[in-house]
Amino acid sequence: MTGVTWNNGVEHWIKKGDINLFLWQKKASPNVPFMGTIFFIHGSSMASQPTYDLYVKDRPYSSAMEWFRDKGYDTWTMDNEGYGRSDKKRDINFDITNGAEDINAASQYILKNTSAKKLMLYGISSGALKAALFTQNHPELVEKLALDAFVWTGEGSHTLEQRKKKLPEFISKNRRPIDRPFVHSIFDRDHPGTADENTIEAFADAILTLDDSMPTGTYVDMCSKLPLVDPLKINVPTIILRGEFDGIASIDDLIEFYKLLPNTNKQFSVMKGISHASFQQKNYMMVYHILYNYFAMPEPIYLG
Secondary structure, three states: OOOEEEOOOEEEEEEEEEEEEEEEOOOOOOOOOOOOOEEOOOOOOHHHHHHOOOOOOOOOOOHHHHHHHHEEEEEEEEEEEOOOOOOOOOOOOOHHHHHHHHHHHHHHHHHHOOOOEEEEEEEOOHHHHHHHHHHOHHHHHHHEEEEEOOOOOOOOHHHHHHHHHHHHHHHHHOOEOOOOHHHHHHOOOOOOOOOHHHHHHHHHHHHHHHHOOOEEEEHHHHHHOOOOOOOOOOOOOOEEEEOOOOOOOOOHHHHHHHHHHOOOOEEEEOOOOOOHHHOOOHHHHHHHHHHHHHOOOOOOOOOO
């Protein structure tokens, strides 16, 4: 059902079985040509609005949703089950597969209640894995796919190498605590200085307002169950975005995945000066433009 309108957005609540999922929409500006519908998927350690609809004083368009809305896109995001405003009542660790099922439930709702025929999908980190798995299972619903801070096999991942040291702890419980120092560690672990302190603090405020713990499922999956997706089964136009300093995946791992994608309408972009959380970096506007240019690129006329 559609809820109240606030902060220039519309709150939606949907059901996945008996689970309540929170969706957030910012409608395309009526002042520019309509460009399509983007669905943003969040990562392992934060809910949707802190990631995609953040406000930071004196930082224009910290909200990616507002930037793309003003470019003519209908923009949506969702709290996966176990995160933010969505239900957390089940005694499970809310893994990648469960997240992909959330995307399916939300996508069906969006397509049923708007004029969209297909969605442009963007996911970051474990959200990229969820988006890729959903696309593998439901390619007919996806117009274009963007995978940011993605990981395929985990080979050569400095971040996952360190995270695996705590795998027994993650396996032993369904949630892990988070606090302000943890949020700072997201930006410090790869290359300190890629994000400014005001943005990090605003991001931490927004995250910790909604959650003081996060599910362990995506960490367990990324540390012990990769690969979770088969590139040969993702036959939609795809862009892979890799931060220059991101430690979640080696560039070799991503290139091998990219080479196997069967749809040749694909791109690979290395983002200068970016570490992991690209929309919260100093170079965030560059990321927006890379993504916009791929989503807005017209379909090829000659197919060979």
